[in-house]
Amino acid sequence: MPVIELKNSSNDESVSLMECDLCIIGSGPAGSTIARELSNTGLSITLLESGNFVRSPEADILNEVENVGRARIVDQWGVRNRIVGGTSHTWTGRCGPFDAIDFEKRSWVPASGWPLDIGQLSPYFDRSAPYLGLATGSGFSDDRFWHLAGRKQPRSRPDPTMLLPFFWQYSRDDTNPFEYMRVGRRLASRIGPNVTLVTGATVLRIDPVESGRAVRSVAFASPDGRERTLFTRNVVLCCGGIESARLLLLSNTVTPNGLGNDHDLVGRYLMDHPRGSVGTFDVSDSETLRKWIGIYKFRGNLFRSGLRLSPEVQKAEGLLNCSAWLGESVTPDDPWNALKRILRGKPQFPGDALAIAANAGLFVRGLKDYFIDRNGLPRKLNSLNLDCMCEQRPDPDSRVTLSERLDRFGRRLPRINWRIHEDEPRTMRTMAEIVARQFVQMGLPALKLAPWVRDGAGFPPAFVDVAHPTGTTRMSDDRTKGVVDAQCRVHGVEGLYVAGSSVFPTVGHCNPTQMIVALALRLADHLKAGAEKTLTPSVLAGSTTEAA
Numbered sequence: 001m002p003v004i005e006l007k008n009s010s011n012d013e014s015v016s017l018m019e020c021d022l023c024i025i026g027s028g029p030a031g032s033t034i035a036r037e038l039s040n041t042g043l044s045i046t047l048l049e050s051g052n053f054v055r056s057p058e059a060d061i062l063n064e065v066e067n068v069g070r071a072r073i074v075d076q077w078g079v080r081n082r083i084v085g086g087t088s089h090t091w092t093g094r095c096g097p098f099d100a101i102d103f104e105k106r107s108w109v110p111a112s113g114w115p116l117d118i119g120q121l122s123p124y125f126d127r128s129a130p131y132l133g134l135a136t137g138s139g140f141s142d143d144r145f146w147h148l149a150g151r152k153q154p155r156s157r158p159d160p161t162m163l164l165p166f167f168w169q170y171s172r173d174d175t176n177p178f179e180y181m182r183v184g185r186r187l188a189s190r191i192g193p194n195v196t197l198v199t200g201a202t203v204l205r206i207d208p209v210e211s212g213r214a215v216r217s218v219a220f221a222s223p224d225g226r227e228r229t230l231f232t233r234n235v236v237l238c239c240g241g242i243e244s245a246r247l248l249l250l251s252n253t254v255t256p257n258g259l260g261n262d263h264d265l266v267g268r269y270l271m272d273h274p275r276g277s278v279g280t281f282d283v284s285d286s287e288t289l290r291k292w293i294g295i296y297k298f299r300g301n302l303f304r305s306g307l308r309l310s311p312e313v314q315k316a317e318g319l320l321n322c323s324a325w326l327g328e329s330v331t332p333d334d335p336w337n338a339l340k341r342i343l344r345g346k347p348q349f350p351g352d353a354l355a356i357a358a359n360a361g362l363f364v365r366g367l368k369d370y371f372i373d374r375n376g377l378p379r380k381l382n383s384l385n386l387d388c389m390c391e392q393r394p395d396p397d398s399r400v401t402l403s404e405r406l407d408r409f410g411r412r413l414p415r416i417n418w419r420i421h422e423d424e425p426r427t428m429r430t431m432a433e434i435v436a437r438q439f440v441q442m443g444l445p446a447l448k449l450a451p452w453v454r455d456g457a458g459f460p461p462a463f464v465d466v467a468h469p470t471g472t473t474r475m476s477d478d479r480t481k482g483v484v485d486a487q488c489r490v491h492g493v494e495g496l497y498v499a500g501s502s503v504f505p506t507v508g509h510c511n512p513t514q515m516i517v518a519l520a521l522r523l524a525d526h527l528k529a530g531a532e533k534t535l536t537p538s539v540l541a542g543s544t545t546e547a548a
Contacts, residue, residue, distance in 0.1 A: 034238070048203055091171075401415045470507045
């Protein structure tokens with residue numbers, strides 16, 4: 001794959017950046033997946049990335065925001081990564097598909113309902129596995145896990161009308177078993193010669209034709225501030241829940257309100273995942289609990305066991321979707337963290353050696369747990385919590401707009417007004433209370449409810465976003481209710497698509513990355529099918545959709 005680094009390029013070297021069939025903006029999980037799927041086709045593709053192959057302060061400062069809503073993560077590096085590979089640099093590797101109910105129109109959740117169902121996405125969950133370093137792409141997030149992993153499921157089970165099992169799978173990078181998948185690490189070697197990766201290319205706007213109803217070109221700046229124009233009829237925005245909305249709003253040279261914004265929906269319905277502790281367990285009495293709802297190993301990947309609210313209780317009590325799992329706080333002298341640092345070549349001597357020696361019994365037991373029993377490692381804990389993460393109610397007033405403040409390229413910053421509603425803490429409090437009752441009935445250690453849960457209060461100030469900005473270019477086949485259609489094409493603008501969590505109409509309780517990649521694969525198939533109408537069979541014969 002050709003690579004052009006604008007910070008090092010002369011005018012002659014970048015002369016090829018004048019025209020292409022398809023421009024992909026952003027090289028994170030969505031953008032890199034689409035580029036790989038469309039490799040070795042007859043399409044000429046330019047992949048624009050604002051950052052470079054290493055993190056830089058010059059790129060980081062472009063993620064500055066103006067926040068006027070609920071407190072969010074201050075360090076934007078935790079939310080957006082301007083670097084080849086995008087947010088795969090900071091994600092926690094936790095994957096899972098959404099639940100069937102997440103796609104449904106729910107009378108108690110305003111603006112809910114996708115123009116897709118889970119059956120239409122299931123094949124793409126399977127195809128997402130090699131892109132995300134997963135042992136399997138589907139069939140692992142519910143009771144099917146036990147059969148898949150060849151394990152006996154626990155005899156003690158909660159009432160299925162109240163709680164259901166849920167399993168998250170942790171990604172594993174195919175070049176480093178101690179890291180989650182970093183999609184930028186070998187991107188250049190995994191993409192065909194028809195794709196040109198351009199780093200240091202910060203997109204300023206997308207310019208449409210005179211009518212505003214089709215894409216004409218993309219304007220982007222090199223690090224020195226020079227503006228360039230790339231002519232193309234097709235663009236896929238893969239910039240995340242904040243930047244994709246911002247770029248559509250900034251693309252106002254023909255349509256004053258921005259592209260795809262005929263109905264004032266771009267930037268609205270901003271959602272995230274409220275997450276935090278709802279209670280604690282006695283660490284000294286936790287071994288049985290940690291075996292029952294713990295971490296398991298299958299095909300080299302780790303799977304975390306947890307619980308989710310059943311569809312029945314969601315409907316009966318008007319709740320959002322919500323999940324819970326054990327949150328472990330390890331001590332500074334945990335021997336396994338010490339061993340990881342040593343294996344990664346970043347030891348802290350003599351402390352790490354002392355931690356392993358002082359906790360030899362735990363260390364030996366862990367070897368049996370991990371290699372023979374195929375469980376997670378027993379950790380030395382400070383505390384053991386029940387952590388929850390819940391869906392948000394879609395709200396048009398929770399949104400991204402444009403600030404009056406400018407970045408160094410003269411573009412208006414995103415102005416974020418993220419809102420929390422009583423539905424979210426009520427859902428999480430109810431989840432905690434149900435778990436507490438069910439655990440007593442099952443003979444498991446008692447859950448001590450957090451004060452805010454016990455008192456029926458709202459979220460503590462510490463409950464901020466978890467870097468899952470979602471919903472700002474929501475999907476609907478009704479152009480008065482969404483920004484993109486079921487194929488992720490922006491309503492009213494031919495050739496303009498959006499990929500990523502910004503198209504989710506609802507956010508579910510689960511981490512979004514596997515859903516992002518599944519939808520990116522589906523969009524890549526759509527783009528390839530469109531290309532087949534214009535490309536000859538001999539040109540298409542060299543195409544591949546196999547993940548390298």
